[in-house]
Amino acid sequence: MTEATLAMIYSYTAVGVGVILAAAGLGSAIGWGLICAKTLEGIARQPEMRPALMTNMFIFAGLMESFPFIILAFAMWFLFANPFVGALQSALATVGAH
Numbered sequence: 001m002t003e004a005t006l007a008m009i010y011s012y013t014a015v016g017v018g019v020i021l022a023a024a025g026l027g028s029a030i031g032w033g034l035i036c037a038k039t040l041e042g043i044a045r046q047p048e049m050r051p052a053l054m055t056n057m058f059i060f061a062g063l064m065e066s067f068p069f070i071i072l073a074f075a076m077w078f079l080f081a082n083p084f085v086g087a088l089q090s091a092l093a094t095v096g097a098h
Helices: 003-045 047-080 083-097
Strands: none
Touching (some): 003 047
16 A cells, blocks of 8 residues: 555545535535525414424424534544545455455
């Protein structure tokens, strides 16, 4: 295993993790905007439904907010316990054995 190949794997993984986290943040922001906009629209149409709509908004916002944290866990796994390095080592061991 050369240092250049290992450095390339780590650098591509870092770029991939950055893209993953940016997409999760953007998706979360868009989700929050849509949830709040639709809740306010529903309250404007039927003010008597405000308590039910607010309850639903907080339930769905909590579910939507968990998505970036799950993505963060996967991103940290790729960053710190990089599975691609182990795959490279096993591939090199297989090639070297033949």
